[in-house]
Amino acid sequence: MNPSRIIELLRSGEANQSALVQGWVRTKRESKELTFLEINDGSSLKGLQIIVGKDLPDYADIIKQITTGASIAVAGQLVDSPAKGQRIEMQADQVTVFGTADAEQYPLQKKRHSFEFLRTIAHLRPRTNTLGAVFRVRNACAYAIHRFFQERGFIWVHTPIITASDCEGAGEMFAVTAMDLANVAKVDPKATPNVANQSSQSVDFSQDFFGKPTFLTVSGQLEAEIMAMAFSNVYTFGPTFRAENSNTSRHLAEFWMIEPEMAFCDLEGDADLAEAFLKYIFSYVLENCPEDMAFFQQRINDQVMSNAEKIINEEFERISYTKAIEILLASSKQFEFPVEWGIDLQSEHERYLAEDHFQKPVIIMDYPAGIKAFYMRLSDESTDKQTVRAMDVIAPGIGEIIGGSQREERLDILEARLKAKGLDPEEYWWYLDLRRYGTVPHAGFGLGFERLVQFMTGMSNIRDVIPFPRSPQNAEF
């Protein structure tokens, strides 16, 4: 008999149907005449209840081997369940024990464990209710992202992980090397007198694998722009890195990012895509993981469903940064960070706008040029309050979830912006070539995948929404 996934039996199994299930025992309750087991195979939050009668051959021996965490296969008959909360259960005809789990040693006994403790056993925590639900939602969310873009003709592009570009300052980037760290090749000051006035410690990167300093990428955007200039609509979905020494519940050293990029698109089109994207992803997950989402609502954060519904059902408000500043100044609320035109909006400001003032998702557009990156398009009207075509999407209970911009497609302005930011246009030769040959208006946005999953599930620590988190002093598993 072919094994069945438990989720399929729970959804559409019928009484009197024969079935074979395989999984791990979550609970066991013995009574005089029979034993109840709950078996889970990871396909759903709920397990299947198994009834093992005393008439099973070798009953005592088998039941003795089975404790929480044991792996078993059960063949039997589905029957209507008299118990509350489950439509069917299974009457066991045959039970096979694959692996036991010593009740004294197995760390996941029935009692509740702190998320902090569970992080120390990241190899076992996917077997718990919460982490199981998190990783199912994470998977649904990831697949929804691919479906959303593929249905719209976007090409998934794999931008490089190892990069020689140092767009955002080497301080926050990990270095990648094939050199022996105990014996890094150094430039010989005698052999190269023109570098003698540099530190004698200068690294001779010509000896390294790539012949130059290389880093782990912080964004695939610039390369995604290359691909958008050939395929019109593309997206990245891959790992990204920050060497920032932030030991908080909001930071990871390694995380996944999604970055769509669209040719022939302005900031308004970018905002349209961002809104459609969030509506699609949240709808898909609610539809495909209803039990997991109900679990988060009940056990983790009781705002999870209403936040999701606001994303799905409300038309996003769109306001300019200048308007946002006006609203904040007009409010009676006392902010920790004083409000004036030119500041970077803080979390408290964004929350006020989305949660108190508009009570729905808001897209803030056209930020001051001074606080934004070189590649964002300068607005056409040049005033003393010069803006760039940047946007942030903020949502109630969530805060900033997406950041994007229309890109500067004009060669001369882009070169001037690079220089103004102290960057060397020579190092951006290929990025500038995109503006030399067939340049077009284009736009895109980025979002951190773990932030998205965190918001969706209501999990308070980002380390609990990625299987094996990387953070300062932590690269275990």
Place this chain on the structure above:
Amino acid sequence: MNPSRIIELLRSGEANQSALVQGWVRTKRESKELTFLEINDGSSLKGLQIIVGKDLPDYADIIKQITTGASIAVAGQLVDSPAKGQRIEMQADQVTVFGTADAEQYPLQKKRHSFEFLRTIAHLRPRTNTLGAVFRVRNACAYAIHRFFQERGFIWVHTPIITASDCEGAGEMFAVTAMDLANVAKVDPKATPNVANQSSQSVDFSQDFFGKPTFLTVSGQLEAEIMAMAFSNVYTFGPTFRAENSNTSRHLAEFWMIEPEMAFCDLEGDADLAEAFLKYIFSYVLENCPEDMAFFQQRINDQVMSNAEKIINEEFERISYTKAIEILLASSKQFEFPVEWGIDLQSEHERYLAEDHFQKPVIIMDYPAGIKAFYMRLSDESTDKQTVRAMDVIAPGIGEIIGGSQREERLDILEARLKAKGLDPEEYWWYLDLRRYGTVPHAGFGLGFERLVQFMTGMSNIRDVIPFPRSPQNAEF
């Protein structure tokens, strides 16, 4: 008017329909009364032919600006095309030039370029016919992989890129560090006398970001096994790294890999999945990229279609390694590498089996234990020809495309195997825990994504199937 994707107009556009298209000019032919343009937006190999009549306002000025590589928008009427090879074309009513491309400087003029040259302009090569087709097929292939697994209830798991595990020997791994390479922290031999007999050069990794040596992953398999022990069926699809100094057409320092892992599965089930997987992926790409595949067949490698058809239509032959050796010994063929039981099969052996002997895909199973990794399951019958439950899938015109195994699920045997390979069981504490608590028979396989795309397209150099290849001395873009 909303813009249309060119692929949609070519497939289902009707004469007399109004449309707006946006893209890059591939060719321009001027005649006395009109100009023919071919415009491509990356949605398909073929572009749309545009006819610009002299009656267009500012005709001369606009046509002068338009050269190969220029970006334009054209609004007009679709009309039946009298030309061969195209059903429809467009009569332009309005032409907007976004960006020019100086004909003297733009590197992609109409003439053919070598793939070697195109690699030096990886920021422009996606605009060529061949690379455009490659990256569309790459995208279809990647999406097909997600669909295949998601339809079967597999969970996509993101295994870590930065890892402290050094499973396959540090010699081939890139190191990751947040230390300044010019000034790597060293252990002070006076402060730590117990390491004084080591080199005074010893690196003090406690000063580094993760507090220990870290590397770029070479495989997500061990972590995928963790997840399979909770969700039954999982797969990875992410970047993987080798610091091997191989400057060949078959090696990349950074490439993407797919690794499914199944609980409650033996080697036969693993082989079933591998066969179904390849059939699905090749079918999906043939169905969704017919023009691109026809292009590869015609222009790149005339075996591409017959190789794909063998994968899709032939039942894969399954033989043991021992049987494979017998066939090779019985053949009259002279091999460069002598054949005897115990050798690792070379490419010439695999090709003989798949291309000459069976003339279809072959799955070779049960390899000698001595040439395989520690985690592969020892076969139950212990003889002087001890085997492990490993498999390789080889295909005509392709060679080895998939490697997999049933994993050793027995704690005592796994510990012994680790020690026999000179590995420290302490470092594999969590991997061994999976065998301590609820262990189950399980199996999986791995395949290199770029190898798959290379085989599918017939491209001879692996650097031409990834947008921005990483290889010795090469981390540009």
